[in-house]
Amino acid sequence: MSQIHITTTINGDETEYLCEADETLxxxxxxxxxxxxxxxxxxxxxxGACSVVVDGRLVCSCLMLAAEAxxxxxxxxxxxxxxxxxxxxxxxxLEHAALQCGICTPGILVAAKNLLERNPNPSEEEVRYWxxxxxxxxxxxxxxxxxxxxxxxxMRGAA
Amino acid sequence: MSIxxxxxxxxxxxSAAKHVxxxxxxxxxxxxxxxxxxxxxxxxEVAHGRIVEMDLSEVLAAPxxxxxxxxxxxxxxxxxxxxxxxxxxxxxxxxxxFHGQPLFAVVAESREAARRAxxxxxxxxxxxxxxxxxxxxxxxxxxxxTAPLKLERGDVxxxxxxxxxxxxxxxxxxxxxxxxxxxxxxxxxxxxxxDVVVYSSTQHPSEAQHMVAxxxxxxxxxxxxxxxxxxGGFGGKETQMNLFAAVAALAAKKWNRPVKIRPxxxxxxxxxxxxxDFVADYEVxxxxxxxxxxxxxxxxxxxxxxxxxxxxxxxxxxxHADNAYFYPHxxxxxxxMKTNTVSNTAFRGFGxxxxxIVAERMIEEIAxxxxxxxxxxxxxxxxxxxxxxxxxxxxxxxxxxxxxVGELEESxxxxxxxxxxxxxxxxxxxxxxxxxxxPVKFGIxxxxxxxxxxGALVHVYxxxxxxxxxxxxxxxxxxxxxxxxxxxxxxxxDIERVKITRTTTEKVPNTSATAASSxxxxxGMAALDACxxxxxxxxxxxxxxxxxxxxxxxxxxxxxxxxADEIGFDDFIRQAYMARVQLSAAGxxxxxxxxxxxxxxxxxxxxxxxxxxACSEVSVDTLTGEYRVDRVExxxxxxxxxxxxxxxxxxxxxxxxxxxWLTSEELWWDDDGRLRTHAPSTYKIPLASDRPRIFxxxxxxxxxxxxxxxxxxxxxxxxxxxLGISVFEAISMAVASVAxxxxxxxxxxxxxxxxxxxxxxxxxxxx
Ligand code: FES
Ligand code: FES
Numbered sequence: 001m002s003q004i005h006i007t008t009t010i011n012g013d014e015t016e017y018l019c020e021a022d023e024t025l026x027x028x029x030x031x032x033x034x035x036x037x038x039x040x041x042x043x044x045x046x047x048g049a050c051s052v053v054v055d056g057r058l059v060c061s062c063l064m065l066a067a068e069a070x071x072x073x074x075x076x077x078x079x080x081x082x083x084x085x086x087x088x089x090x091x092x093x094l095e096h097a098a099l100q101c102g103i104c105t106p107g108i109l110v111a112a113k114n115l116l117e118r119n120p121n122p123s124e125e126e127v128r129y130w131x132x133x134x135x136x137x138x139x140x141x142x143x144x145x146x147x148x149x150x151x152x153x154x155m156r157g158a159a
Numbered sequence: 160m161s162i163x164x165x166x167x168x169x170x171x172x173x174s175a176a177k178h179v180x181x182x183x184x185x186x187x188x189x190x191x192x193x194x195x196x197x198x199x200x201x202x203x204e205v206a207h208g209r210i211v212e213m214d215l216s217e218v219l220a221a222p223x224x225x226x227x228x229x230x231x232x233x234x235x236x237x238x239x240x241x242x243x244x245x246x247x248x249x250x251x252x253x254x255x256x257f258h259g260q261p262l263f264a265v266v267a268e269s270r271e272a273a274r275r276a277x278x279x280x281x282x283x284x285x286x287x288x289x290x291x292x293x294x295x296x297x298x299x300x301x302x303x304x305t306a307p308l309k310l311e312r313g314d315v316x317x318x319x320x321x322x323x324x325x326x327x328x329x330x331x332x333x334x335x336x337x338x339x340x341x342x343x344x345x346x347x348x349x350x351x352x353x354d355v356v357v358y359s360s361t362q363h364p365s366e367a368q369h370m371v372a373x374x375x376x377x378x379x380x381x382x383x384x385x386x387x388x389x390x391g392g393f394g395g396k397e398t399q400m401n402l403f404a405a406v407a408a409l410a411a412k413k414w415n416r417p418v419k420i421r422p423x424x425x426x427x428x429x430x431x432x433x434x435x436d437f438v439a440d441y442e443v444x445x446x447x448x449x450x451x452x453x454x455x456x457x458x459x460x461x462x463x464x465x466x467x468x469x470x471x472x473x474x475x476x477x478x479h480a481d482n483a484y485f486y487p488h489x490x491x492x493x494x495x496m497k498t499n500t501v502s503n504t505a506f507r508g509f510g511x512x513x514x515x516i517v518a519e520r521m522i523e524e525i526a527x528x529x530x531x532x533x534x535x536x537x538x539x540x541x542x543x544x545x546x547x548x549x550x551x552x553x554x555x556x557x558x559x560x561x562x563x564v565g566e567l568e569e570s571x572x573x574x575x576x577x578x579x580x581x582x583x584x585x586x587x588x589x590x591x592x593x594x595x596x597x598p599v600k601f602g603i604x605x606x607x608x609x610x611x612x613x614g615a616l617v618h619v620y621x622x623x624x625x626x627x628x629x630x631x632x633x634x635x636x637x638x639x640x641x642x643x644x645x646x647x648x649x650x651x652x653d654i655e656r657v658k659i660t661r662t663t664t665e666k667v668p669n670t671s672a673t674a675a676s677s678x679x680x681x682x683g684m685a686a687l688d689a690c691x692x693x694x695x696x697x698x699x700x701x702x703x704x705x706x707x708x709x710x711x712x713x714x715x716x717x718x719x720x721x722x723a724d725e726i727g728f729d730d731f732i733r734q735a736y737m738a739r740v741q742l743s744a745a746g747x748x749x750x751x752x753x754x755x756x757x758x759x760x761x762x763x764x765x766x767x768x769x770x771x772x773a774c775s776e777v778s779v780d781t782l783t784g785e786y787r788v789d790r791v792e793x794x795x796x797x798x799x800x801x802x803x804x805x806x807x808x809x810x811x812x813x814x815x816x817x818x819x820w821l822t823s824e825e826l827w828w829d830d831d832g833r834l835r836t837h838a839p840s841t842y843k844i845p846l847a848s849d850r851p852r853i854f855x856x857x858x859x860x861x862x863x864x865x866x867x868x869x870x871x872x873x874x875x876x877x878x879x880x881x882l883g884i885s886v887f888e889a890i891s892m893a894v895a896s897v898a899x900x901x902x903x904x905x906x907x908x909x910x911x912x913x914x915x916x917x918x919x920x921x922x923x924x925x926x
Contacts, residue, residue, distance in 0.1 A: 140812040140816070140845075
């Protein structure tokens with residue numbers, strides 16, 4: 001099978017890669033680009049561990065073909081902070097101890113950031129339903145929801 | 160000034176900064192060396208049968224395939240039974256015993272190639288009759304996978320006969336998939352001679368090491384197993400990883416290349432063990448006040464095709480079939496039944512929850528029969544002076560439930576809310592509400608007494624920095640940070656000076672599984688022992704060097720007091736090093752006081768008990784059976800918490816997981832023995848949207864362990880899981896309201912909306 005050449009933007013950097021027609025974006029991120037922050041929890045779009053943002057839209061990278069990334073702008077967990085500077089959500093997740101094993105955390109952070117960009121003032125109900133696509137087996141979600149609400153309040157205050 | 164990161168402080172998980180940036184490395188994130196091969200399992204598509212022929216030629220011919228592994232390729236023993244019963248082959252030789260049993264492995268240049276090739280096998284199996292559930296297994300005369308247990312005290316027949324009231328019932332209790340977000344995985348690197356190093360996400364590295372050695376036919380010293388962190392475990396990675404570790408190691412040695420094996424989610428759920436399903440028959444005798452006189456209980460468990468850990472799991476179901484209540488006369492029996500399903504295994508609570516829920520069912524039965532509040536019946540039956548002996552003849556010495564339940568009853572305003580809910584339900588609305596306050600008492604210790612030991616290795620380097628290694632594994636529960644806090648406090652240094660390293664069989668040998676909630680109890684004590692040894696040498700050195708008495712030496716925050724002088728910790732260590740003081744120690748701990756005679760059913764299997772209570776309120780739609788959890792209050796006992804932030808997280812997570820077990824998580828096998836709920840698309844764990852609308856969790860801050868555990872803390876991993884029962888019983892109350900609370904709805908678990916609706920319809924008909 002001939003490989004496909006893709007030019008895309010990942011976390012603001014122009015990136016090129018070669019992929020097979022049947023490879024997912026998640027495979028390419030993890031296996032070819034050494035960006036292992038996105039995780040595979042199911043491979044079928046049901047857990048959110050692989051969440052990334054493509055052109056502003058939250059997607060499961062396990063459900064998107066790598067070849068579809070041509071010309072798009074992709075954001076992953078690796079680009080969430082700036083250098084050593086954590087994003088406010090990351091900071092709040094630390095403060096609220098909103099994680100245990102941590103394997104769902106990157107996907108949840110990517111999803112939560114996308115929510116706050118769309119809606120800086122979400123209700124708790126909206127946070128809970130927005131994150132319903134991201135499974136966490138450890139925490140019971142409470143601290144995650146509180147951390148997102150708290151970040152939103154802080155970011156509104158700062159804006 | 161005190162140090163940063165002492166015990167009893169809120170501290171974030173030690174890897175938290177890496178978790179939030181995606182830089183925490185899990186086994187699948189380890190960079191693959193060039194030439195890495197990938198293995199994938201081929202599974203049986205028959206539940207029970209004789210293997211007539213296994214034709215793997217098409218598999219071998221598939222693109223990218225390097226070879227296959229079958230039972231014939233095993234140089235050592237083809238067995239990974241954790242209890243040495245010899246009933247757990249890596250790959251079967253003559254017969255298959257469950258749908259989904261691994262038959263062979265394909266090894267290929269890429270995971271995708273291996274995965275595709277695995278589907279090409281032509282396996283001919285002559286089917287035999289199969290049995291899927293424990294009741295069917297008893298009827299079919301299937302054997303127990305391991306010896307049953309009986310616990311007995313008093314005169315049950317007499318007690319039942321003398322009781323004013325008697326109720327008999329049956330309850331079916333579903334199993335549960337672990338659904339750790341990181342599935343099974345093992346990555347083996349071949350070394351020289353017989354050596355192999357396996358990176359794996361296992362809760363029990365020592366057992367994986369021993370199993371790999373056993374399968375390869377080499378001594379344990381040739382095998383190293385490393386675990387940095389797991390993406391969740393919950394018991395599912397205690398024995399179930401052994402197969403993957405063995406396959407990766409076999410392939411790595413055979414082809415002399417690194418080999419990784421990672422099943423996809425469906426295969427993980429189909430081929431690896433789960434929580435045991437039970438069918439429990441009970442008979443309870445009680446007086447007009449609801450005081451229990453006698454209990455007879457019979458617990459049949461679906462154990463799957465092999466014993467695995469079913470012995471201790473079904474034992475623990477009996478150990479917890481009293482939950483918090485005194486049974487004057489009692490007989491409890493288990494039947495760990497063989498079935499043609501995947502072998503059931505450890506899962507948070509380890510059989511305990513299945514015992515506890517039956518105790519709570521009996522309470523519910525009594526309450527509905529007498530027209531009382533179940534909480535009143537609970538209180539009437541708590542262990543108490545003069546009524547403090549368990550069915551296994553251990554005395555309950557540290558009972559604090561009355562206080563916990565009393566405080567929660569008050570803070571949650573249980574009585575007023577219950578009344579309001581009953582008033583509301585009388586109005587005959589479509590939405591009915593329910594509330595329940597249920598307690599838990601959970602025995603802490605491995606019931607296999609020899610497991611209650613742990614080791615740790617502590618090095619103080621000459622610059623004063625400290626490296627900590629212990630036998631426990633980190634799966635998100637915060638074990639590493641807790642043990643590091645113990646070490647920081649022992650030396651009075653800031654926590655940043657203590658580095659926590661991966662768990663490896665090279666540093667601490669013969670460890671027990673990180674299980675039974677015992678991680679911090681055991682490993683914290685072992686680490687403390689190592690620290691105390693090093694400190695004793697340092698004190699000796701100071702006395703000798705300075706001519707001062709031992710009581711003139713004190714470890715103060717970041718420094719050491721030496722008679723009238725004080726010097727920094729790092730300087731002191733430097734001086735000790737120059738004076739040739741040994742700055743490394745191996746610590747060890749074994750739990751005192753415990754003993755257990757299984758044949759007699761008597762002893763003290765548990766060092767102590769952990770307690771807790773939860774009050775849950777739900778709304779149920781009586782037209783659809785759907786429900787939601789409106790409010791939950793929890794008061795839980797962790798003794799003097801080593802790290803309250805971490806412990807609260809365990810309580811919240813455990814509760815939600817327990818709620819999932821009893822509500823939405825349903826394992827469904829079809830008649831052919833095929834598991835039909837084998838991915839998150841069909842198997843539903845709680846979501847963020849299911850979190851109770853109001854959720855208040857508190858630790859009983861006044862509690863401290865009556866026993867001399869590490870800093871008087873208590874284990875926290877498993878006990879809160881059983882608090883989820885309050886949701887189950889609140890649903891039951893809402894259902895009961897449709898028939899005026901005259902009848903116990905006898906919901907089976909999980910109470911899926913479908914089951915709830917059926918119960919509502921049944922009660923309406925019988926009304
Ligand atoms: S891995 Fe993509 S949604 Fe689960
Ligand atoms: S922290 Fe483990 S899955 Fe969320």
